[in-house]
Amino acid sequence: MRRILYLIILLPTLSFTQSGLFQYKETFTKQDTLRGSITPEREWWNLQHYHLAVEVFPKTKTIKGSNTISFEVLKSAKKMQIDLQEPLQITKIIHHNSELAYTREGNVYWINFPKNLLPKTKEKITIYYEGKPIESQNPPWSGGITWRKDKNGTDFIATSNQGIGASIWWPNKDHSYDEPENGVLISVTVPEHLTNVSNGRLAKTEHNEKLKTKTFHWVVKNPINNYGVNLNIGDYSHFSEIYAGEKGNLDCNYWVLKHNLNKAKKQFKQGAMTLEAFEYWFGPYPFYEDSYKLVEAPYLGMEHQSSVTYGNKYANGYLGRDLSGTGIGLKFDFIIVHESGHEWFANNITNVDSADMWIHESFTAYSENLFVDYHFSTKEAEDYVIGTRKAIKNDIPIIGQYNVNNEGSGDMYYKGANMLHTLRQIIDNDDQWRNILRGLNKNFFHQQVTTEQIENYVSTKTKLDLSGFFDQYLRTVNIPTFEYQIKNNEVSFKFINTVPNFCIPVKVWINDKLTWLFTTTELKKIDFNENIKSFEIDRNFYIKPTKL
Ligand SMILES: [Zn+2]
Numbered sequence: 001m002r003r004i005l006y007l008i009i010l011l012p013t014l015s016f017t018q019s020g021l022f023q024y025k026e027t028f029t030k031q032d033t034l035r036g037s038i039t040p041e042r043e044w045w046n047l048q049h050y051h052l053a054v055e056v057f058p059k060t061k062t063i064k065g066s067n068t069i070s071f072e073v074l075k076s077a078k079k080m081q082i083d084l085q086e087p088l089q090i091t092k093i094i095h096h097n098s099e100l101a102y103t104r105e106g107n108v109y110w111i112n113f114p115k116n117l118l119p120k121t122k123e124k125i126t127i128y129y130e131g132k133p134i135e136s137q138n139p140p141w142s143g144g145i146t147w148r149k150d151k152n153g154t155d156f157i158a159t160s161n162q163g164i165g166a167s168i169w170w171p172n173k174d175h176s177y178d179e180p181e182n183g184v185l186i187s188v189t190v191p192e193h194l195t196n197v198s199n200g201r202l203a204k205t206e207h208n209e210k211l212k213t214k215t216f217h218w219v220v221k222n223p224i225n226n227y228g229v230n231l232n233i234g235d236y237s238h239f240s241e242i243y244a245g246e247k248g249n250l251d252c253n254y255w256v257l258k259h260n261l262n263k264a265k266k267q268f269k270q271g272a273m274t275l276e277a278f279e280y281w282f283g284p285y286p287f288y289e290d291s292y293k294l295v296e297a298p299y300l301g302m303e304h305q306s307s308v309t310y311g312n313k314y315a316n317g318y319l320g321r322d323l324s325g326t327g328i329g330l331k332f333d334f335i336i337v338h339e340s341g342h343e344w345f346a347n348n349i350t351n352v353d354s355a356d357m358w359i360h361e362s363f364t365a366y367s368e369n370l371f372v373d374y375h376f377s378t379k380e381a382e383d384y385v386i387g388t389r390k391a392i393k394n395d396i397p398i399i400g401q402y403n404v405n406n407e408g409s410g411d412m413y414y415k416g417a418n419m420l421h422t423l424r425q426i427i428d429n430d431d432q433w434r435n436i437l438r439g440l441n442k443n444f445f446h447q448q449v450t451t452e453q454i455e456n457y458v459s460t461k462t463k464l465d466l467s468g469f470f471d472q473y474l475r476t477v478n479i480p481t482f483e484y485q486i487k488n489n490e491v492s493f494k495f496i497n498t499v500p501n502f503c504i505p506v507k508v509w510i511n512d513k514l515t516w517l518f519t520t521t522e523l524k525k526i527d528f529n530e531n532i533k534s535f536e537i538d539r540n541f542y543i544k545p546t547k548l
Pocket of ligand 1: 338342360361364
């Protein structure tokens with residue numbers, strides 16, 4: 001998820017360098033740096049586990065709880081950074097039965113241990129906090145809590161916090177480079193007539209008849225990104241099925257509002273279809289230990305790990321629309337397919353820095369056409385991904401600014417998808433392409449990665465130097481222009497509007513004969529040995545053909 005936000009982001013000042021590489025400036029604050037970089041106060045400790053225990057009070061729209069953070073000390077230190085956004089407040093921090101001192105700097109808490117913690121030791125602190133968290137104005141694009149009622153007037157509550165960060169509702173190390181290796185226990189207390197659904201598996205429900213509350217304990221065994229942790233509270237019904245997948249039986253659990261049960265039983269058949277298509281292309285579902293879930297939420301949807309939230313109104317398309325304009329987008333439920341695709345790219349392979357969020361969104365936007373390819377046809381898959389080109393803006397580069405929690409252009413969706421689709425054509429071997437997609441998920445299993453790691457992996461596996469290719473599409477806003485001229489038997493061609501080392505083979509049909517033109521920024525000529533009557537460039541390449 002993440003699309004529409006880009007419509008409201010302020011555009012930075014743009015400028016081009018002589019080489020065509022893009023430079024842009026944006027003003028960032030110290031708070032952005034504290035949020036978006038691996039500060040010394042984060043670096044010295046490695047997350048092991050969170051136990052988040054929180055009570056939700058719908059009447060006052062407040063929450064109160066604690067987070068017990070288990071961590072390993074990597075380097076001797078005594079000052080720790082924990083993030084919790086205003087207006088929530090930490091009330092107490094406990095370490096070995098004594099209270100720790102702390103100070104606040106905006107959304108950052110500086111915790112002071114009385115003396116240095118020793119390397120290789122395992123430590124634990126419990127942070128108590130409370131308050132009235134920010135209410136989301138436009139979920140999931142603006143973060144916070146959504147307090148709604150279902151059509152029977154029952155509370156329907158959810159968290160969403162991609163971008164703004166999980167620290168908008170719970171205290172944690174709010175940076176994607178570090179995930180709790182041993183997962184999370186999420187214990188949520190709500191009024192007794194409500195059910196809470198979070199990530200992982202429901203281990204236990206406790207009913208406190210005196211206080212008229214229920215506490216739901218959800219266990220996540222795998223590492224999880226902060227923004228994936230979520231609460232969904234409502235009058236839920238549950239149904240399930242077993243999907244026989246690559247790693248054995250995967251339990252699929254569906255939680256929907258009671259009055260939507262019949263619609264959900266029909267629409268959520270696409271859950272298993274999605275798993276089947278993506279296990280084929282990407283390898284085993286990455287979280288068998290935590291189950292697969294679709295959970296109805298009071299907003300469109302989000303890739304919450306093992307708890308994909310759904311609000312697409314039980315209809316195909318994107319709120320009934322087809323983003324590609326070809327009609328093919330109406331053949332599947334966009335939210336089930338796209339958000340489940342993120343289980344591989346975002347939840348399994350996570351960006352270290354949000355500037356590299358194309359790793360989440362380009363592959364996942366691309367996964368939509370792989371779903372079509374698997375269940376319908378390659379032709380329709382091509383129509384779909386090519387159709388989405390109309391959404392490309394080429395406003396700012398796909399890669400954002402590092403260390404300040406900044407994301408690049410919304411082109412990380414469909415320009416990214418078309419870049420990957422172009423790469424598939426260049427590789428021209430679907431077995432190899434599929435092995436690369438599966439290899440990424442195996443090689444970087446449950447890891448946080450950089451763009452360079454992805455680039456190097458693909459270049460190594462294809463034995464191609466793709467540095468110019470990735471530079472062009474990820475780091476500039478220019479569409480490579482393929483200039484060509486035909487005279488009798490001869491075709492001349494080159495790329496302009498590219499970085500200097502941009503060179504790819506382009507697939508063309510000359511007099512209906514398939515020909516590859518190895519194209520660089522230098523003018524080349526080939527003699528075709530017969531008069532050229534027709535010349536057609538493969539539409540699957542995201543380039544701009546122009547006659548000289
Ligand atoms: Zn997405």
